[in-house]
Amino acid sequence: MSESLGNLSIEQMSVQNLIPGEKTASEETQRCDDALLVLDGNKHEWARTDCTVRIFILQEIKTALLQQSEGWAEIAARRKRLPASSTLKGEEWLAGPLPVMATCNGLIETLSKMENKAFLAQLPYRRVAKGQLALKVFPHTLGTNFFYQV
Numbered sequence: 140m141s142e143s144l145g146n147l148s149i150e151q152m153s154v155q156n157l158i159p160g161e162k163t164a165s166e167e168t169q170r171c172d173d174a175l176l177v178l179d180g181n182k183h184e185w186a187r188t189d190c191t192v193r194i195f196i197l198q199e200i201k202t203a204l205l206q207q208s209e210g211w212a213e214i215a216a217r218r219k220r221l222p223a224s225s226t227l228k229g230e231e232w233l234a235g236p237l238p239v240m241a242t243c244n245g246l247i248e249t250l251s252k253m254e255n256k257a258f259l260a261q262l263p264y265r266r267v268a269k270g271q272l273a274l275k276v277f278p279h280t281l282g283t284n285f286f287y288q289v
Contacts, residue, residue, distance in 0.1 A: 190250045197243045197250075204243070208236035 212231040221227050252258035263275045
């Protein structure tokens with residue numbers, strides 16, 4: 140693994156540290172592949188992790204995301220060669236930091252209601268023709284309903 144990516148803290152895993160300088164596409168691809176291997180190697184540990192620890196980790200991710208989100212959106216816009224004044228730069232926020240933050244918030248909300256499966260009580264449900272139970276899990280909020288026009 141390149142530069143022992145698995146030993147990096149959340150603070151060290153910034154956009155600038157993960158893609159420093161002007162790397163070639165193959166170097167960036169290798170770095171991403173290495174990061175995915177680290178994630179895959181830790182999936183069983185994550186599955187055994189207590190919900191309160193998961194929530195703590197997600198809060199740390201949100202804190203780091205707030206610090207890195209502007210850089211993330213700027214780098215993405217620059218890689219697409221968008222002019223500095225382009226309104227299309229806003230799409231980089233919608234495709235990058237915002238959905239990650241929304242995912243963290245959703246996971247935290249669900250994990251905080253895991254005891255006795257309390258999260259199920261808020262989900263609308265219905266019986267389908269064959270008697271199966273169908274839960275409506277998406278869109279979860281009025282905002283996602285509006286955004287995806289579901």
